[in-house]
Amino acid sequence: TVFIEGDAHDLKSSLPADEGFDVVVMHTLLSHASHPKTVLRNAYSVAKPDAKLIIMDGDYAGLTYGHSESWIGREMDRALVTATFSKPDVIRHLVMNMDRTGWLxxxxxxxxxxxIGSEASFWVSFAECYAPRVKA
Structure with a gap:
């Protein structure tokens, strides 16, 4: 087994001569890509005919934080998602984009x-990391 990391916009340069990939893995990639269909199309172009595509990503447009002032919570949601993801709702269009790029x-x-509540910790590091990058 060989793992090759490559540029999603230029996968052919990562490919050994005249070979194709058996598996293409995209981990939280499409939500950050400016052109997700191009990334999917490029992956398809370097995949073997029976290759598998594994995508792990999220519906980050649905990410929400609570605040005692609901309008502040909504603004936090919008600001953090805008600062972090190029395509926060890409997963909602995944099946259509796969069909259009050759994948099934x-x-x-x-x-x-x-x-919920004071025990919440999963997204705390996300908020702490990206909050300083948010512009008012």
Whole structure:
């Protein structure tokens, strides 16, 4: 087994001569890509005919933080998502984008992260990291 990391916009330069990839893995990539369809199309162009595509990404447009003032919470949501993701709702269009780029969806699995109260910690590091980058 060989793992090759490459530029999503230039995968052919990562490919060994005249070979194709058996598996293409995209981990939280499409939500950060300016042109997700181009990334999917490029991956398809370097994949073997029976290759598998594994995508792990999120519906970050649905990311929400609570605040005692609801308008502040909504503004935090908008600001953090805008500062962090190029395409926060890309997963909502994934099946359509896969169809348009040659891929076929065989299966999917969803996971939800929901935290409430003082024990919430999963997204705390995200907020701490990106909050300083948010412009008022």
């Amino acid at each position: 969806l065989e299966s999917s699995r969803a996971q939800t992260v929901a935290e």
